[in-house]
Amino acid sequence: MSAATLSPAAPGLSARLGRLAVLAAVILAYAVVFAPIVMVIVTSFFDQEIVTFPPEGLTWRWYLNAWAQRDFARGFLTSLQIALAATAIGVPLGTAAALALVRANIPGRGLINTFLLAPLAVPAIVAGSALYMFYLRAEDWLDMDIKATLGGLVAANVLITIPWTVRLVTASLAGLDRSAEEAAANLGARPLTVFRRITLPMLRPGIVAAALFSFVASFENLELNLLLVGPGRTTLPVAMLSYLEFRMDPTLAAVATAQILMVTILMLVTDRFVKLSRIV
Numbered sequence: 001m002s003a004a005t006l007s008p009a010a011p012g013l014s015a016r017l018g019r020l021a022v023l024a025a026v027i028l029a030y031a032v033v034f035a036p037i038v039m040v041i042v043t044s045f046f047d048q049e050i051v052t053f054p055p056e057g058l059t060w061r062w063y064l065n066a067w068a069q070r071d072f073a074r075g076f077l078t079s080l081q082i083a084l085a086a087t088a089i090g091v092p093l094g095t096a097a098a099l100a101l102v103r104a105n106i107p108g109r110g111l112i113n114t115f116l117l118a119p120l121a122v123p124a125i126v127a128g129s130a131l132y133m134f135y136l137r138a139e140d141w142l143d144m145d146i147k148a149t150l151g152g153l154v155a156a157n158v159l160i161t162i163p164w165t166v167r168l169v170t171a172s173l174a175g176l177d178r179s180a181e182e183a184a185a186n187l188g189a190r191p192l193t194v195f196r197r198i199t200l201p202m203l204r205p206g207i208v209a210a211a212l213f214s215f216v217a218s219f220e221n222l223e224l225n226l227l228l229v230g231p232g233r234t235t236l237p238v239a240m241l242s243y244l245e246f247r248m249d250p251t252l253a254a255v256a257t258a259q260i261l262m263v264t265i266l267m268l269v270t271d272r273f274v275k276l277s278r279i280v
Helices: 004-008 009-043 061-066 070-103 109-121 124-142 149-175 179-186 191-219 236-246 251-273
Strands: none
Touching: 009 251, 061 070, 061 124, 061 251, 070 109, 070 149, 070 236, 109 149, 124 149, 149 191, 179 191, 191 251, 236 251
């Protein structure tokens, strides 16, 4: 009797334990992801210069110190220029490449797709070193400055924005319903009209998501730009690294917190108009 009585409850108990295990794994994953972010934000308010726990007090002075650092301001403007230009160039090129890979019957599409996504797999410091050596050779050949120029930095960061765009727009195209395009074509609409008035609006979520991720990836890139910057042309991440060589106070945590806030606002505003969860 006891075995018969306990057996129906065993599956229910196993199911509850399974759900608890999954919940614990999810909580652990979120803790691993968000714990460093929370620590950076909390540290930016510590009063003491050398970070110790518990803090001696809370202060805003590290934010004021970051605001007073002209290298950070110049680095922010440089990073903003590079990210905007690289996004403006890379997103149209990546979108065109994604359309060709998905819609056109091109031989070797898999190989081309792998080639376009390769920059995401190559370590950024390796890509930066290769570009540095290429720029030095190109400067000798062309007798002009390329390294540490706005054009050289934008060209390097386009290598980041194109793969992100190809990846996200390709995913958006894969889930696109082509019935509206076919109906417009059957009614006599020209291919360019179909693309401009039907295909492009349906691709808007993927393109906007690609622009957002491309901008963030370019703005916060350190390794790729590390060897390509120079005096008077330094990005914000490189300026932060240079500051760290001489001082180890919570000023960098304050700058990082400002970047986290900026990216969060961008993602929330973008998600308000384009649901990112449908694409990424």
